[in-house]
Amino acid sequence: MAQQIHIIEDDVAFGKMLTTFLERKGFQVSVSLTGQSARKTLAENNFDILITDLQLPDDSGLELLEYSQQVSPKTKVILMTGYAEVDTAVKAIKKGALDYISKPFRPEELLMIIEEDSQKIDSSETYISKTSEKKISPKTISEKPNFVVGISGSSKKFNEYLKLVGPTDMCVLIQGESGTGKEVAAKAIHNFSNRKGESFVAVDCGAIPKEIAASEFFGHVKGSFTGAINDKKGHFEAADGGTLFLDEVGNLSYENQIQLLRALQERRIKPVGSNTEIEVDVRILSATNEDLLKAVSDGKFREDLYHRLNEFSIHIPSLHERKEDLFLFTEYFLNEANSSLGKEVLGLSKEVGEAFKNYPWPGNLRELKNVIKRSVLLTNSALIPLEVIPREVLFSTKQKKEFLDFSKESNEKQLIINALKEADFNKTKAAKLLNITRKTLYNKLELYKIEL
Numbered sequence: 001m002a003q004q005i006h007i008i009e010d011d012v013a014f015g016k017m018l019t020t021f022l023e024r025k026g027f028q029v030s031v032s033l034t035g036q037s038a039r040k041t042l043a044e045n046n047f048d049i050l051i052t053d054l055q056l057p058d059d060s061g062l063e064l065l066e067y068s069q070q071v072s073p074k075t076k077v078i079l080m081t082g083y084a085e086v087d088t089a090v091k092a093i094k095k096g097a098l099d100y101i102s103k104p105f106r107p108e109e110l111l112m113i114i115e116e117d118s119q120k121i122d123s124s125e126t127y128i129s130k131t132s133e134k135k136i137s138p139k140t141i142s143e144k145p146n147f148v149v150g151i152s153g154s155s156k157k158f159n160e161y162l163k164l165v166g167p168t169d170m171c172v173l174i175q176g177e178s179g180t181g182k183e184v185a186a187k188a189i190h191n192f193s194n195r196k197g198e199s200f201v202a203v204d205c206g207a208i209p210k211e212i213a214a215s216e217f218f219g220h221v222k223g224s225f226t227g228a229i230n231d232k233k234g235h236f237e238a239a240d241g242g243t244l245f246l247d248e249v250g251n252l253s254y255e256n257q258i259q260l261l262r263a264l265q266e267r268r269i270k271p272v273g274s275n276t277e278i279e280v281d282v283r284i285l286s287a288t289n290e291d292l293l294k295a296v297s298d299g300k301f302r303e304d305l306y307h308r309l310n311e312f313s314i315h316i317p318s319l320h321e322r323k324e325d326l327f328l329f330t331e332y333f334l335n336e337a338n339s340s341l342g343k344e345v346l347g348l349s350k351e352v353g354e355a356f357k358n359y360p361w362p363g364n365l366r367e368l369k370n371v372i373k374r375s376v377l378l379t380n381s382a383l384i385p386l387e388v389i390p391r392e393v394l395f396s397t398k399q400k401k402e403f404l405d406f407s408k409e410s411n412e413k414q415l416i417i418n419a420l421k422e423a424d425f426n427k428t429k430a431a432k433l434l435n436i437t438r439k440t441l442y443n444k445l446e447l448y449k450i451e452l
């Protein structure tokens with residue numbers, strides 16, 4: 001059946017353009033123009049994908065994301081953001097959004113996000129296992145490991161820790177901002193261990209509704225609740241002999257934390273509706289991008305569970321903290337993008353390299369990978385040109401703030417001059433930096449008598 005997409009977009013023409021494009025690609029598409037009508041539609045339907053503007057006249061994309069997670073937890077959410085909203089978009093990813101895309105974008109870029117996701121299998125439901133009857137997730141370590149070891153001091157240190165703790169049976173808590181590579185690090189630990197040939201099960205704790213968490217973790221027997229039409233193995237049993245990776249562990253409800261703690265202490269689980277306990281041998285790795293100690297002191301996360309999960313902790317530095325690694329990862333993601341898109345882009349143009357260096361990369365490696373893949377898709381030359389780079393990447397935070405003040409007339413003349421300098425006096429690039437059309441730029445040059 002065709003995937004169902006719902007778009008929330010108050011710009012009628014843009015919404016129509018996206019609808020036509022996606023329908024032509026075989027999706028079933030509907031549109032809401034306001035948050036209010038979208039909420040009603042979301043409550044009555046189960047869409048596969050929701051694409052929403054971050055800013056709507058009567059609502060916010062972040063709140064719609066939360067609403068969608070409540071009424072239709074399986075719906076994936078993609079946010080469309082404007083210039084300079086990338087920090088909020090990163091927040092949205094932390095809250096469980098699939099991805100974000102900065103406007104203006106070409107519909108092909110959106111399609112790429114959707115297609116990439118549909119090639120994955122939901123990690124909260126599936127796993128790789130030693131036995132062939134189980135489902136295979138592409139998020140598995142048993143495939144060729146794709147791991148770049150950085151050259152920066154902090155990367156080297158954390159990679160040493162991975163190697164050191166890998167062969168032990170210790171529970172490891174991996175901390176780091178969103179997109180820094182926590183799941184990749186967990187897979188590396190598993191690969192360094194003697195459980196390597198066994199299963200690696202990744203569970204996104206933020207994606208499991210608390211009502212069904214026990215059945216997801218411990219399984220259930222047929223008929224134990226409405227909808228339990230067959231016996232089902234839980235993640236613990238699936239990971240038996242191997243590693244269970246609990247991503248976003250801080251998102252577990254208090255009740256689920258108690259259940260998890262009991263399973264970790266006793267090393268036994270009882271499927272929902274069963275009287276029989278099953279012994280399991282599972283190594284637990286967990287990850288969080290929040291301050292779990294603060295959650296403990298706020299009473300949101302159990303201290304005993306925290307200590308059990310945290311026999312060893314690893315902090316993964318943000319990309320900003322390991323700038324020396326930037327071009328190593330750039331090259332790696334460029335090769336990856338070239339081979340998946342069938343392109344032969346050789347590298348970054350000089351200006352793009354500069355922009356990359358100045359940008360703080362709040363979405364870390366995931367953002368770098370996405371920016372590179374989208375840029376490779378749009379590049380028709382040997383080197384990635386400035387034109388295909390998302391606008392937010394073009395400025396450092398400071399510059400971004402300045403250009404945001406563009407509307408203030410007093411600054412306008414100076415900002416135009418700055419943008420022209422930044423763009424080596426190329427008017428098309430300068431207009432793009434200022435988020436105005438070339439024609440408007442020409443008018444302003446005349447108005448302020450700026451001569452080039």
Ligand SMILES: Nc1ncnc2c1ncn2[C@@H]1O[C@H](COP(=O)(O)OP(=O)(O)OP(=O)(O)O)[C@@H](O)[C@H]1O
Binds near residue numbers: 146148182183184369
């Ligand atoms: N060392 C690495 N080598 C190659 N690719 C990496 C490495 N670390 C991370 N990546 C890539 O960066 C992206 C983000 O990594 P990952 O999903 O592990 O981050 P995360 O910290 O678990 O994110 P989140 O907090 O959102 O769950 C992935 O596409 C991953 O393949």
